[in-house]
Amino acid sequence: MSWIEVIVLGVVQGLTEFLPISSSAHLRITSALFFEADAGASFTAVTQLGTEAAVLLYFAKDIWRISKTWIVGIWDSSVRGDPDYRMGWYVIVGSIPIGVIGFLFKDQIRSGLRNLWITATVLIVFALILAFAEYWGRQTRTLQRLTMRDGVVMGFAQAMALIPGVSRSGGTLTAGLFLNLTREAAARFSFLLAIPAVVMSGLFSLPDVFDPEGRAPTVAQMVVATVIAFAVGYAAIAWLLRYVAHHTLYAFVLYRVALGALVMALLMTGTISAT
Template sequence: MSWLQVIVLSALQGLTEFLPVSSSGHLRIFSTWWFGADAGASFTAVVQLGTEAAVLVFFFKDIVRIIVAWFRGLFNADKRDDPDYRLGWFVIVGSIPIGIIGLLAKDLIRDAARNLWITAIVLILFSFVFLLAEKMGKQDRPVEPKQLKGLTMKDAIVMGLAQCLALIPGVSRSGGTISAGLFLNMSREAAARFSFLLAIPAVLASGLFSLPDAFDPSVGQSASWAQLLIGTAIAFVVGYAAIAWFLQFVQKHSLAWFAGYRVILGLLVMGLLAAGIIPAT
C-alpha cells in the first residue's frame, strides 16, 4: 500500500466508523475508486483498532465504572442490583452473536460479501431501515442516556443481533444497532451510547484476530508495520472527533440525514459499476 492510500483510508475509517454510513463500505468503495484496488478486510479491521481506542478514551470513565461494578457484583451478590453490573453483562451477551458469526463466516466476509454491487445495494436498502426506525420508534422508553439505566437483556440481545449485519459492507454497525434501539423505543442518544459500548469487544477482537493477515497480500493489499501504526493513529484522532460530534448530533437530528447520503452514494457506485469505471470485485 502507498502512504497516500494509508493516510486517506485511515482518515476515512475514523470519520465513518461511528456514523451510520458503513466504514467498511466506504473503505471498500473508495479504495477501489481512488486507488484501483480493494485494501482488504484485514487492513480495515486493523485500522479499526484506532477508532476503537478512541471509544476507549472517550468513554474511559464509563468503562472503568462498568468493569469495577461488574467484578464487584461477580463476587458479591449484594452488589448485583447496581445498573452498571447489569450493563457489563449486557455488553458481554450482546457481543456474543457477532463473535460467533464473524468467526464462522470469516471467508465469506473477506470475499463474496465485498462485491461492490452488494455494497451499493445494501447502502440503499438499509437506508429505508433507518427511515422506518425513525418513523416507528416512539423514543419514549425510560432509558437514561448517560448510565443507560433501564436497559434490559432483551435490548442487549436484539442490538447484538443487529450488530451482526455490520459484517456486510454497506450496512453500518452503528446504523444497525441504533436502528434496533429505535425499534425498541429507546432514544437516539441512549441507543448510540450503548452501540459504542457494544462495539468495543467486537472491534478489538476483529482487529487483533486480523493483525497477522494485514501483511498477507492474499487477503488484500499488504501494509508495513509503520503504515499500520500511522494509519491507526490517524483513525484514532479522527474517530475521537467523530464520536463527540455524533453524540451531539443525534440528540436533535434524525438518522434520515444519513439515509439520504447513503442512497446518493449507493446510486453513484451503481453508476460507476455499470459504466465499467470501477470493478465489482
C-alpha cells in the same frame, strides 16, 4: 500500498466508523474509486483498533465504572441490582452474535460479501430500514431502562455489519430505535457494545494484514493509519453524540441512498469494478 492510500483510508475510517453510513463500505468504495484495488477486510479490522481506542478514551470513566461494578458483582450479590453491573452483562452477551457469526463466515466476509454490487444494494436497503425506525420508534426509553433483550437484539443487529454497507453503528442505532430507545441512548450503547467485537476482530486480523502475498502495508503504514483513525474517530464520537441528541437520522438516510445509487451508476458504466 502507498502512503497516500494509507493516510486517506485512515481518515475515511475515522470519519465513518461511528456514523450510520458503514466505514467498511466507504473503505471499499474509496479503494476501488481512487486506488483501483480493495485494501481488504483485514486492513479495515486493524484500523478499527484506532477508532476503538478513541471509544476507550472517550468513555474511559464509564468503562471503568461498569467493569469495576461487574467484577465486584460476580462475588457480591448485593451490587447485582446496580445498572452498571447489568450493563456489563448486556455488553458481554450482546457481543456473542458477532463473534460467532464472524468466526463461522470469516472467509465469505473477506471475499464474496465485499462485492460492490452487494455493498451498494445494502447501503440503500438499510437506509430505508433506518428511515422507518426513525419514523416508527417512540424514543421513550433511556439507557437506564435497557434490558437483556435489548442487548441481545442490538447484538444481532451489530452482527449484520459484517456485511459491508450495513454499518455497525447504523445497525445498532436502527435496532435501538425499533426498541423505543432514544437516539442518544442507542448511540451510547452502540459504542460500548462495539468494544469487545472490534478489539477482538482487529487483533485476530493482525497476522493477515501483513500477508506478503497481497498488497500488504508495512508495519509503519498500519501504525500511521490506525493513529489517524484514532484522532479523527475521537472527534467523530463527540460530534455524533451531540448531533443525535438534537437531530433525526434522515440526513444519513439520504446520504446512504445517494452513495448507493452513485456506486451502482459507476458499476454500470464500468468506471469501477465490483470485485
